Amino acid sequence: MNDNELSRRRFLSLGGAAALAAGLAACTGTGSSDTGSTGGPGTGAKTLRLFTYEDNSTVDLLKAQVKAFDQKNGTTTTVDSLPGSGAAVYPDKLRTELLGGKGPDVWRIWGGQIGAPFVKAKQSMDLSAYYTKFGWDSKLSPAAIEGMTFGGVKGGVPFIGAGIGGWYSKAAFSKAGISAPPKTYGELEEVNAKLVAAGITPASLGGKYGWDIMRLFEYLLEVSAGPDLHDKLLTGAESWDRPEVVTAFTNFKKWQDQKWLPEGAVGLDPADVENWYVQGKAAYTMTGAWTEAQGIQAGGKKSDDFGVFQLPTDQTPARHSGFVEGYMVNAKSGNPDMAAALIDFLVQVDTIKALKITNAVVTGAEPDQATLPLSYEWAQGPGKQPFYTIQDQALPKKQADQYFAVQSDVLQGKTSPADAAKKMQDVIKAWDKD
Amino acid sequence: MGVPARRKTRHGGLVAWAFALPALLVYFAFLVYPALSSLWFSFTDWDGLSAGYNVVGLGNYADMAADPVVRQAAVNNLIWAVVTVVVPVVAGLALAVVLNGTVRGKPFLRLIFYTPAVLPLVSVASIWGWLYNPQYGAINAALRAVGLDSLAQPWLGQDSTALGATMVAAIWLRVGFPMLLYLAALQSISPDLYEAATVDGAGKWQQFWHITMPGLRPAHYVVIALSVIDSFKVFDLIYAMTYGGPGTATQVMGTWMYFNVFQYNQAGYGTAIAVVITVVAIAVSIPYVRSQTKEHAV
Numbered sequence: 001m002n003d004n005e006l007s008r009r010r011f012l013s014l015g016g017a018a019a020l021a022a023g024l025a026a027c028t029g030t031g032s033s034d035t036g037s038t039g040g041p042g043t044g045a046k047t048l049r050l051f052t053y054e055d056n057s058t059v060d061l062l063k064a065q066v067k068a069f070d071q072k073n074g075t076t077t078t079v080d081s082l083p084g085s086g087a088a089v090y091p092d093k094l095r096t097e098l099l100g101g102k103g104p105d106v107w108r109i110w111g112g113q114i115g116a117p118f119v120k121a122k123q124s125m126d127l128s129a130y131y132t133k134f135g136w137d138s139k140l141s142p143a144a145i146e147g148m149t150f151g152g153v154k155g156g157v158p159f160i161g162a163g164i165g166g167w168y169s170k171a172a173f174s175k176a177g178i179s180a181p182p183k184t185y186g187e188l189e190e191v192n193a194k195l196v197a198a199g200i201t202p203a204s205l206g207g208k209y210g211w212d213i214m215r216l217f218e219y220l221l222e223v224s225a226g227p228d229l230h231d232k233l234l235t236g237a238e239s240w241d242r243p244e245v246v247t248a249f250t251n252f253k254k255w256q257d258q259k260w261l262p263e264g265a266v267g268l269d270p271a272d273v274e275n276w277y278v279q280g281k282a283a284y285t286m287t288g289a290w291t292e293a294q295g296i297q298a299g300g301k302k303s304d305d306f307g308v309f310q311l312p313t314d315q316t317p318a319r320h321s322g323f324v325e326g327y328m329v330n331a332k333s334g335n336p337d338m339a340a341a342l343i344d345f346l347v348q349v350d351t352i353k354a355l356k357i358t359n360a361v362v363t364g365a366e367p368d369q370a371t372l373p374l375s376y377e378w379a380q381g382p383g384k385q386p387f388y389t390i391q392d393q394a395l396p397k398k399q400a401d402q403y404f405a406v407q408s409d410v411l412q413g414k415t416s417p418a419d420a421a422k423k424m425q426d427v428i429k430a431w432d433k434d
Numbered sequence: 435m436g437v438p439a440r441r442k443t444r445h446g447g448l449v450a451w452a453f454a455l456p457a458l459l460v461y462f463a464f465l466v467y468p469a470l471s472s473l474w475f476s477f478t479d480w481d482g483l484s485a486g487y488n489v490v491g492l493g494n495y496a497d498m499a500a501d502p503v504v505r506q507a508a509v510n511n512l513i514w515a516v517v518t519v520v521v522p523v524v525a526g527l528a529l530a531v532v533l534n535g536t537v538r539g540k541p542f543l544r545l546i547f548y549t550p551a552v553l554p555l556v557s558v559a560s561i562w563g564w565l566y567n568p569q570y571g572a573i574n575a576a577l578r579a580v581g582l583d584s585l586a587q588p589w590l591g592q593d594s595t596a597l598g599a600t601m602v603a604a605i606w607l608r609v610g611f612p613m614l615l616y617l618a619a620l621q622s623i624s625p626d627l628y629e630a631a632t633v634d635g636a637g638k639w640q641q642f643w644h645i646t647m648p649g650l651r652p653a654h655y656v657v658i659a660l661s662v663i664d665s666f667k668v669f670d671l672i673y674a675m676t677y678g679g680p681g682t683a684t685q686v687m688g689t690w691m692y693f694n695v696f697q698y699n700q701a702g703y704g705t706a707i708a709v710v711i712t713v714v715a716i717a718v719s720i721p722y723v724r725s726q727t728k729e730h731a732v
């Protein structure tokens with residue numbers, strides 16, 4: 001063995017190890033119970049960290065309220081935010097922080113299947129005792145609490161219950177000769193046809209990440225299946241391979257074929273598309289009340305020039321899709337009592353109002369009619385109706401992605417509505433088996 | 435004669451190890467240990483969040499064989515590797531040869547062609563996302579402006595064009611790197627060779643094949659090997675431009691690994707995918723490593 005061979009072999013083995021290490025190190029973690037040591041969150045009795053996904057328009061309001069809490073309690077709370085990341089990215093960051101042992105004491109999270117893994121993995125605390133201590137059961141909407149209860153464990157405290165409605169431009173409707181929002185699904189189709197005839201894209205929805213496009217499909221499923229069957233489909237209690245689901249997929253395809261959606265909607269980023277109705281590029285979108293502050297008013301427009309309506313389902317009760325957001329406490333927080341006290345402070349009516357939250361689930365914290373008239377209108381009307389959970393929260397992420405893949409195939413004409421219904425049944429059956 | 439030499443080697447070896455120790459500690463702590471951890475987790479059903487897990491042996495690897503998305507991702511990786519290596523390397527070589535000649539405004543042109551390579555990938559994804567917007571994007575607008583309306587497409591919104599569209603962005607991004615390396619290599623070829631060839635009556639094409647190409651041989655190794663390795667690491671551009679969609683049309687092994695580890699709570703399965711990616715990356719990088727070792731040995 002000469003020096004060159006030795007050198008090459010060493011080099012290869014080290015190079016191989018380096019490549020192996022570089023490739024694998026990115027996805028390593030630890031399965032030991034040492035994760036999230038108490039050395040991270042709340043090491044000092046008076047130190048807390050709150051992790052959220054507030055955007056730049058609201059994070060300062062939150063920081064101001066947290067500062068008020070700190071002054072009252074002698075605490076020091078750090079607020080970290082990952083703005084604009086959405087449910088596609090934020091939970092990953094949170095998960096990584098928790099596994100790294102430096103998880104926050106309190107974090108904001110969506111309900112349903114997005115929040116569930118943190119409770120299942122016991123990364124978040126069972127807050128039942130604090131529900132009793134702070135009387136949250138009587139202060140917060142029971143439906144919202146249900147959305148933050150996982151397998152019987154009260155793993156989070158809800159503070160937002162967002163309902164999805166139709167937010168529209170009055171100018172666009174007027175230009176198309178539409179005098180009032182639709183009251184039935186048939187009328188909504190007529191509205192779409194009139195808008196297209198007037199050269200206006202009806203619904204500004206984008207399908208990247210599944211968001212938006214899935215809002216449309218779940219609405220169409222509510223229309224064709226009705227509340228009872230819709231709920232049973234989501235739990236796997238009824239088969240998806242049935243006429244009501246085929247009808248929903250057929251209507252879904254119709255929305256694209258009739259150009260009621262933007263061209264290439266499946267590949268469009270909702271963040272780019274959602275505000276088209278504000279910018280005059282489309283007539284309406286399907287979104288929540290946050291759009292009034294963050295879309296209409298942030299875009300320098302007046303609320304008076306826009307309107308909101310409940311997407312008509314022709315069903316009783318008339319439901320809309322919705323979701324819950326809340327706070328969880330780190331199971332390894334060094335100061336769980338103070339973390340819970342912070343949450344209690346954040347769900348006070350005065351705090352909710354100071355934070356300008358338009359869809360709070362806190363009794364007495366309705367939106368201000370003077371500053372947010374459309375949000376108020378929604379809260380007083382459709383917002384009081386029951387809602388079905390948006391389907392990327394109703395289903396685990398993997399199944400939600402498969403669901404969206406089926407929807408994408410239907411819109412591209414690669415899968416017929418009948419086959420799509422069969423494929424969805426396979427997805428749900430596999431989930432049930434898992 | 436042999437004894438002093440051995441002593442020298444041992445002594446020198448210990449000193450070398452002592453100097454290398456701090457770096458090796460970092461290397462083992464942050465690369466080797468996590469890598470071995472990941473290898474272990476690939477034999478488990480760990481969800482990536484819980485404290486406990488079960489050992490499933492080769493179950494995750496068996497599941498990969500039956501996973502249609504893995505097959506699709508592997509094919510996409512292969513297409514990506516071929517296209518985003520061949521096109522940028524050929525284009526980079528062509529640009530280098532042209533810009534090494536007597537073109538006016540050479541510094542400016544070099545800057546223009548290399549600029550995409552220094553842009554953050556997320557910015558590149560955003561730029562191309564806007565260009566590809568079906569209704570308001572510049573690409574469809576240009577096609578419609580010249581009467582090619584029928585070619586206007588929802589580029590990122592349909593399976594048939596989404597992967598190709600992301601590869602165009604990758605080519606635009608990557609063409610500057612081989613161009614730069616080839617430009618540097620071209621400087622090392624003696625002008626005397628071209629002068630002599632011209633005197634002997636060789637044409638430009640003959641000079642290219644018989645002087646330029648042989649002179650660039652060391653650069654070819656580096657450019658192609660690094661491009662191949664880079665192509666197997668594809669993740670961010672796909673993630674930011676299409677999120678693996680529509681459906682799973684643009685999933686590659688890197689993104690599918692990420693989805694499983696970080697989004698589907700299937701860390702065991704995801705790390706099994708990572709192990710496979712790593713093994714393939716090592717296999718394709720061996721010729722490059724060998725060539726570099728030979729050079730160092732010389």
